[in-house]
Amino acid sequence: MTGMGSYLPLFVVLPLAAGFLCLLLKGVAPRAAPWLSVVSMLGLLALAGSAVGGGGTEVAFAGGWGPRAFGDGAFVAGIALVLDGLSRLFLLLVALVGTAAAIYALRYLAPEPGRPLYHLLFNLLVAGMNGALLAGDLFNLYVFVEVASLASYGLVAYRPGGTEVEAAFKYLVLGTVASTGILLGIATLYAATGMLNMADLAAAIAAGAVPRPALAFAAGLFVLGFATKTAAMPFHAWLPDAHPSAPAPISAMLSGLLIKTLGIYALVRVFFLVVGVDERMRLLLTLLGCLSMWGGVLLAQAQDDLKRILAFHSVSQMGYVLVALGIDSWLGVAAALFHAVNHGLFKSALFLSAGSLERLSGTRRLSEMGGIFQRAPATAVGLVGSCLSIAGVPPFNGFWSKLLILIALVSAGQYLVALLAAGAALMTLVTFVKVQRKAVFGPLPARLAAARELPATMYLPVLALVVLCLLSGLLWPVGVDGVVGAAASAVRAPGEGGSAVEQYVEAVHGSRTP
Amino acid sequence: MREDGDGLSVIVQVVTRWILVLIVVYGLAVASFGHLTPGGGFAGGVVIACGFVLATLAFGGRSGPARAFHRRVAQLEAAGALAFLGVAALGWTLGHFMQAWMPRGSGLTLASAPFLVLLNLAILLKVGAGLFAGFMVLVLFDRLTDAPREGEGGA
Structure with a gap:
């Protein structure tokens, strides 16, 4: 059941060391920074794989x-890092998308100055996300959420233009409100129990040690905080500005990873494991989800900026995840996690493709693009593949996870929500058919006649992500029953009862050190 | 700070030269004895950063003791972070990240917890350099926002 995990801090130490080395070598070997990022991400990929x-x-x-x-139990006063099925799934996602983004950045950022700072912040972002995924106590979860958030504020403002700085400031203010809410929620639980470790808190709350009003207050603050980090619909205002403003590899990291690790993962971890999920919470998740699903997809229709379309679709796709989390079944949780991971893969591929298209055509406006397929087939294939994934076209992973969510909704008797989800999926399909037709096919504008295929380090990461989208769709017995299934079982036991929490507490308390 | 960093009057410069040494020593002491007395790496780092802020004000940004410090401030900060990580990572040789790998000395002396002293000094470097960098950035912003007004009023 339990094993020694003394290597776990490496997930945080490796990117931290790489990031600060980038800064230290600024004067000595300025060209080393991008390669240090690639090496640290490849190391994390190997670690996550094992x-x-x-x-x-x-x-x-x-x-x-x-x-x-x-007393008659045990409690943890130190800092614990815990690796369970849920952490494994997201650590693997962070390593996969992070590696693609690091390789993509090699040539994408080449002409821009200030690279050591970019790579420091990139590595801090990864370190913060990995730390949040492994944190075994609420306070360290908060600290790592802040590390990742602060790095992301800096990265959004990496190109010092007016809109970028404005987007970063808006993101900073809303992100700080969210973080303060999370901290206040943690303080409430700490005041009531004197504990911070999640296993201790889960046991204490299950035993009724926290008065109902205090628990409800803390839960409300956690919803505020984590829903803002997820960019669920009433809390989404920062995302459509912040994600398109960042450089392409960072947009991929933010939309593909950050809203999931700081939002969905933290929400699942805190609510399913510590605070507990009751009927009202499920209703709230369903409402937030429906609003995000439709709000995001409708707002995306009016946009012409490719990256803004993608950003609004991130809000919409997170809606599916929230709706699935609101279902009272193991299948619902598994479908939610599967869709979160799939979205991480195809949305990062989409944002990297959008960066390539911007580099090729010099614009982000869909109405001024066209015919890229004739000039840059590899880039075009990457974009088409990821469009098919997000639109939910059968062999790709987006189809399977949306199907799984619909099955879970129907088997839970939520027919109306299932209808809404299917409708939003149709709208997504419509948007991305439009995106493909305008950007990839159609006539080539005269000013793009001289466009050339981009370097291989810019299209290979996208193609690799698209292949992963295809594989996680086709190999779904392995993917869903294996890694995703283990992740869902870590927070909700299959069948009835909440023994997942007991198992978690057992695992943390049972792993005594000599 | 006056025009282009020629600093303040000679009196201030002479006094600063004397007390800067004391400030740095005091900061190092606050950090080194952090495990025994109130203080620690953060407080010591703040003291040292204040010392270099004082030196920058007195001598101006382009000369004096602050110059060498602020040219390498990013590297110093990174070195502080890496030193902390390195000291903590050496704990793996005994089985756990952050485990105290240095022998424990006798109580209530500087050497009673050499591991903590090393961590505090690493934090001193990080905080000292980081705060000083923050100060320099604020000066820079101030100059940027003041720039358009330079023509109308006499400095």
């Missing part, structure tokens, strides 16, 4: 400060 190979729950205590006997 972590996914293992099973059970692995725990690491900083400095060896493990659980201490207290």
Whole structure:
């Protein structure tokens, strides 16, 4: 059940070290920074791969400060890093998308100055996300969420133009409100129990140690905080400005990873494991989800800027995940996590493709693009593949996860929500047919006659992500039953009852250190 | 700060030269004894950063002791972070990240927890350089926003 996980801090140490090395080598070897990012991401990919190979729950205590006997139980006073099925799934996603973004940035950023700073912030972003995925206590979850958020504010303002700085400031203000809400929620739980470790808190809350009003107050603050980080519909205002303003690899990291690790993952971790999910919470998730699904897709219709269309679709796709999380079944949770991972793969491919198209045609306006397929077939194939994935066309992963969400909704008797989800999926299909037709096919504008295929480091990462989209769709018995299934089982036991929480507590408390 | 960094009067410069040494030593002491007395790496770093802010004000940004510091401030900060990570990572040799790998000395002396002293000094470097960098950025912003008004009023 449990194993020694003393290597777990490496997930945070590796990107941190790479990031600060980029800064240290600024004067000595300025060209080393992009390669340091690639090396650190490849290292994380290997680590995540080996972590996914293992099973059970692995725990690491900083400095060896493990659980201490207290009363008739035990409690954890030190810093715990916990690797369970849910963390494994998202760590693998961070490593995959991060590697693609790091390789893409090699040539994409080449003419721009200030690269060591970019790579420092990129690595801090990865370190913060990995730390949040492994944090075993609420306060460290908050700290790592802030590390990743602060890095992302800086990266959104990386190109110092007026709109970029405005978008970053808006993102900073709303992100800080969200973080403060999360911190206040943690403070409420800490005041009520004197504990921060998630396993301890889960056991204490399950035993009724927290008064109902305090728990409801904390839950409300967590919803505010994590829904803002997810960009669920009433809390989404920062995303359509912030995500398109960042450089393409960072847009891919923000839309593909950040809203999932700081939003969906943290929401699932805190609510399903610690606070508990009741009927009202499920209703709230369903409402937020329906609003995001339709609001995002409708607002996207009016846009002409390719990256803004993609950003609004991130809001919409997160709506599917929230709707699926609102279903009271293991299948619902599994479908939600599967769709979150699929969205991470195809949305990062889409944002990288959008960056390539911007580089090729010098514009982000769909109405001024066209015929890219004739000049840059590899880039075009990448865009078409990722469009097919997000639109939910059968062999691709987007189809399977949307189908799974619909099955879960129908089997839970939520026919109206299922109808809404199917309708939003149709609207998504319409948008991306339009995107493909305008950007990739059609007549080639005269000013693009001299356009050339981009370097291989810019189209290969996209094509690799598209292949992953295809594989995770085709190999879904392995993908869903294996990694995604283990992730869902880590927070909700298949069948009835909430023994997933008990297993988590057992795993953390049982892993005593000598 | 006056025009282009020629600094403040000679009196201030002489006094600053004397107390800058004391400030740096005081900052190092606050950080080194952080495990025994109130203070630590953060407080010590703030003290040292204030010392270099004072030096920058007194001597101007282009000369004096602040010059060498602010040209390498990013590297110093990165070195502080890497030193902390390195000291913490050496704990893996005993089994856990952040485990104290240095022998424990006798109580209530500087050497009673050499591991903590090293971590505090790493934080001193990080915080000292980071705060000073923040100060320099604020100066830079101030100059940028003041730039259009330079023509109308006499400086």
